[in-house]
Amino acid sequence: MGPSRAGHGPARLVALLLALASLAAVVQVHRSGQTLLAVMLLVVTAAAGYTYGSTRTQALRYLFPGVAAALVFVVFPMLTTIGIGFTNASSSNLLDHARARQVLLEESTIRPGSARPFVLHREGGSLRVWLPPTDGRPGLLSEPWQGLPTAPQVLHEVATPAGQPLDLRDTVAQLDALRLLALQAPGGERLALLSLREMAEPQPLFAAGADGGLTHQLSGTTYRRDDAAGFYTSEAGDRLTPGYRVGVGLAHYERLFTDERFREPFLGVFVWTVVFAAASVALAAGLGLVLAVLLNWEPLQGKGAYRLVLFLPYAVPGFISILVFKGLFNQNLGEVNLVLDGLFGIRPAWFSDPTLARAMLLVVNVWLGFPYMMVLCSGLIKSIPADLYEASAVAGAGAWTNFRAITMPLILKPLTPLLISAFAFNFNNFVLVSLLTGGRPDQPDASTPVGTTDILVSYTWRIAFQDSGAQFGLASAISTVIFLLVAAVTLLQMRATRLADEAGPRR
């Protein structure tokens, strides 16, 4: 309702309705089993109530919507990430214990020897199920029903069926009704559809014991709750799926830093991430700086046109340029190899040779990144007082001396924080790696699939959303490590910004 005073009648009514709707939402979320999320929503609702109810919250009224959005969709996900990093959440351990137990108890099996053939009969507009006599069991005929059966149909002992038997094709047409059908036999047992030709008596696969263990009804094996692993486990060590989420403390971090087989690929990815980010920034900034110097050179003609064209890579959406390069570099069909083949007779395998793939990644990233650096450097060079160059010209200095003695020292300080944030950006440049190489080619001998061009974020994404069983816990632990690294870089950047502000030539 906006930050007006909640004094008017209609405004008050709207506020009340909003509050009620929020509370209903909180109840709904809580009922679906998401306690943490419900608490979060409740807190936000209460804060909103205070903000727009109290008369002492001037600034907060304007800040609240933005701050709430940032808290719910930026800070809360971050904290959730850190939290998931201490659990075993994965595709096999996705549910909490109560839900996983419920799923296991709902699993059903067929009581051995209960299956018997059936034939669907049509009588007028209604259907009946006929179970012919087998193995000394009498023939059974169900009550007739129409459309979809809603209640269990009672079976009666009869000698001969009524109505016309349906062939298999007509039976298939009634599959929706058959799936819903429950039959009540004279002895009290229930029968349900087993296959297109058979009905059988379902029974729960597991029986809950007094101690909370689950006993398999066919094998008799008992599975006990194992909270260390998050599974119901038998004496022999067999596990039931689905498992459930449990806290695993620092297990993922131990794996990251001490498990030999894991540490090596992880370190490899980390080193490549740093090299990739640093090299990208250095090359793009170098090229951008050269261009900025050139485009600030007075005698040069056509600066405007050059600037426009060279700015293009920054303006074109990244996902399009990256995919264009993916096509251009294609080994057999791409234009890059077409040219190389024509000139030198070679067709490099850009996507399957690790070194070439890394080189390609850098080339594309420099292509994407130099215009931004060019614009930044250009702005900084323009802010250098012209009389410095005039003085140096009087002293007889050349272009190189000017660059080394005046331009470089004066723009380096203000440029440093920008370079650091460019480094942080490329450190997490998921879009480029994901769209261009997807991290491939993969390292041949790693316990978890890991690519030679993977950077930390794309590696994390693969662990969570691709191969290797959606290991959300492990992925979140790695994300947390990246959080810490980025935080360190950010501190560095803020320091550099302060230094630049103290000594910089601007303003």
Added chain:
Amino acid sequence: MPLVQPRHQRWRLVLAHAFLLLLCAAVLLPFLVVLSVSLRPGNFAATGSLWPAEISFEHWRYVLGLPVPGPDGTPVMPDLPVLRWLWNSVKVALASALVTLLLSTTAAYALARMRFAGKRQMLTALMLMQMFPAVLALVALYAIFDRLGAAFPAIGLNTHAALVLAYSGGIAAHVWTIKGYYEILPAEIEEAARVDGASGWQAFRLVLLPMAVPILVVVFLLAFIGAVIEYPVASVLLTQQDQLTLAVGSKLFVQEHNFRWGDFAAAALLSGAPITAVFLLAQRWMLSGLAAGGVKG
């Protein structure tokens, strides 16, 4: 400028032009190749010449959702809904830009004009939030919207509403931009309005906002483009093919085993050209005095 000997200078100019032209070629060639590929028949005809020997509009027909000739000559309907994806992108981006604008204009007003405890800390927090990209919290975002969807299917996974909500957290940079602009607008006019009896909300809504329209347009466009080109969050939250945004759907053209260069080229031009134009426009307004001294950080 220093006095440079003309003889040296001529050579230097030639060298500079050669270098710049080479770079311009490196920038433009990929786009020219794409244009040429989009007009060539077939999806993998690397003919070796930039100029297509034979013009065919099959790829353009494909991306516009018109039937194209199949392998046996009979017309086939396109299997990837490019126009649908474009519409999804536009829809999400419009909603997201509106939400961003609503959330950040008011927040920026408080930060630019009001005095309150914790303002410094809040500004620092905003700056910090920018440093942590959403790509680090993908697992959590997936889990949160999976659970939200259990209670409210309308904002669960595979909905555009979920995407708009997820994007609404990323307002930090926009708050800074708008705040910078408010600060170069004279506060005296609002103060005069307050003296004449306007409430704080009225001074903001009726006096400051009309003056700030240019920056609001720019922020709207930047937020719009930001949402159109966003890939990581959309790729995690959306998986059903007809719900995808363009950024997520486009990669389906250039997969290892399904390389459809021509169709992709047409799709890239169709969607890339307008986005690029909008971006250049926003940049131009941003640079041309609008933000003179206003935008930093």
